[in-house]
Amino acid sequence: GAGVSQSPSNKVTEKGKDVELRCDPISGHTALYWYRQSLGQGLEFLIYFQGNSAPDKSGLPSDRFSAERTGGSVSTLTIQRTQQEDSAVYLCASSSQPWGLRYEQYFGPGTRLTVT
Amino acid sequence: RKEVEQDPGPFNVPEGATVAFNCTYSNSASQSFFWYRQDCRKEPKLLMSVYSSGNEDGRFTAQLNRASQYISLLIRDSKLSDSATYLCVVPGGNKLVFGAGTILRVKS
Numbered sequence: 001g002a003g004v005s006q007s008p009s010n011k012v013t014e015k016g017k018d019v020e021l022r023c024d025p026i027s028g029h030t031a032l033y034w035y036r037q038s039l040g041q042g043l044e045f046l047i048y049f050q051g052n053s054a055p056d057k058s059g060l061p062s063d064r065f066s067a068e069r070t071g072g073s074v075s076t077l078t079i080q081r082t083q084q085e086d087s088a089v090y091l092c093a094s095s096s097q098p099w100g101l102r103y104e105q106y107f108g109p110g111t112r113l114t115v116t
Numbered sequence: 117r118k119e120v121e122q123d124p125g126p127f128n129v130p131e132g133a134t135v136a137f138n139c140t141y142s143n144s145a146s147q148s149f150f151w152y153r154q155d156c157r158k159e160p161k162l163l164m165s166v167y168s169s170g171n172e173d174g175r176f177t178a179q180l181n182r183a184s185q186y187i188s189l190l191i192r193d194s195k196l197s198d199s200a201t202y203l204c205v206v207p208g209g210n211k212l213v214f215g216a217g218t219i220l221r222v223k224s
Contacts, residue, residue: 033211042120042203042216043160056211091159104150105212107159 002026004108006092012114013082021077021111025094032075033095033105034067036088043091049075082115089113117142119213120206126219133194137218139204140186150205151178151189154217160203164189194222 005024013019025032034046045059049069060066064082069075079086089112093105121140129135141149148167152160164171166187170179177190187206191198201217 035214040216043214045211045213048211059211104162104165107161109159 004092004094004106006090006108006111008111009109010112010114012116015084015115016081018078018080019082019113021079021090021113023075023077023092023094023108025073025075025092026096026106027073029094029096029106030072031095031097031105032069033093034075034077035091035093037091037110038088046077046090079113082113084115087113087115119143119208120204120215122202122204122215122218124216124218126221128221128223129194131194131196131222131224133222134190134192135194135220136188136190137202137204137220138186138188139206139215140184141204141206141213142185143206143208143213144182144185146206146208148207149178149180149187150212151176151187152203152205152214154201154203156200160214163202191220194220196222196224198222 007022032049035043037043047067048056051072052069064080067077089110091110092108095105097103119142151163153163154160164178166178166180175192179188199222203217204215205212
């Protein structure tokens, strides 16, 4: 079956531009997570969605970052006025259970963002 | 103290060797734990879940020591295909906290 998909796979943008990253979770998965991974670093939690609501936004680094989820499915992560330190791989994961803390999270292939 | 700490390695071992990684965590309330595997430039994938004292799956054994707050992953009879980064994952509040990973390189 179809896994988690993300688009674009690669994005190069100039400093100061806005970018939108998209995540299509596995059909029927209610929980959706965004992480980012900088070179050689672990995964940094950004935001969690249960359905269309985001009970936990604690990981968003600044107010330039926002995310939404519509129809309990597709999610978009938006970064405004990108900075070079935003360069990273942005990973999306989904899970079939609320919070997903006891259940496997399935990851998408990620979007590699490079800010020049 | 970091929420999840791992030795970054790399661990360089020959094929057939047994290798073990440790991971320490700070949240004593955590009840479930995970080991994920991440290949170079790929997404993480679940390797094992640990809910009680341990779990075994073929060549892989995960053990949990709640008193000392560490989790270990043992790989027996290492294969070339086991070369990857192994991520220790612990629930922290309402999210999963990932360690920075331990790099394993299996050589022929």
